[in-house]
Every structure is written in structure tokens, then in C-alpha cells.
Amino acid sequence: MAGINNRDVNEETLNAPLPELPSNGSGNANNERVPQSTNGNQVPHGEGQRLDSNMVMDPKKLKRVAASREYSQRYRLKQLQYIAQLEAGVKALEEEVANAFPKIRSVDAQNSLLRAENGSMKEKLSTLSGELMLKE
DSSP: OOOOOEEEESSSHHTTTOOOOOOOOOOOOOOOOOOBBBBBOOOTTOOOOOOOOOOOOOHHHHHHHHHHEEEEEHHHHHHHHHHHHHHHHHHHHHHHHHHHHHHHHHHHHHHHHHHHHHHHHHHHHHHHHHHHHOOO
């Protein structure tokens, strides 16, 4: 997914023609069989006659199916964009960590030296204050 750019997902992709639904000869998307009479007119459900492969889906249903496909396609593209955005963020943070790590090591080493120096200075101070107390 790292190779996906915003230029890959554009208006042309969103407006691309949708592929046709797979047809089992029933003429509708729910695989419902609509029986027909011998003269080609529809027969009420339950009569059990074979249907004509030239039947056309209801225009409202076609519109609903097309809208559903478009929504699904847009949703998938948004998911891909979001994943690409997250991957770019991860990459930027990894670079930031890579750049900061040597600085952190350097500062940590300097901190250790300063703590050691502070300890030795405290020790000298305590010995000098002890000597001062003896002289008094």
C-alpha cells in the first residue's frame, strides 16, 4: 500500500464506469426468479415457470445498485487514502526518531559525565567542610 499516492485516487477513478453485475439469467441482483408466462408476460410469484433471459431489472433497483457500488468504491478509495496517509505519518515519525536518537545518546552521555562530576564535587565539598570543622 506504500505506493499509493493522492494522484492515484482522483476524480477519474471515482467516476469510472461500473462493471455489470454477474447475471444468472434471472435479470435481477437478488437471484430471485420471476416466473413468466409462455407469451413473455410476468406471472405472479410461486407459479414456478422459467424466466426469460431478456428481462430487465427495475430502474429504481438499478439506480440503487449503482449508487451502492459507487459508495462502496468511494469508501474503498478513502480507506486506501487513509492507509497511505497513516503510512506516510509512520515514515515521517521513523525519520524523526532516527534523527533524534544520536542527539539523545549524546545528551545522555553528557548527562552521565555531569552527574559523575557533580558526585566528585560533592565528595570534595564534604571533605573540605570536614577539614574546616577540625580546624575550628
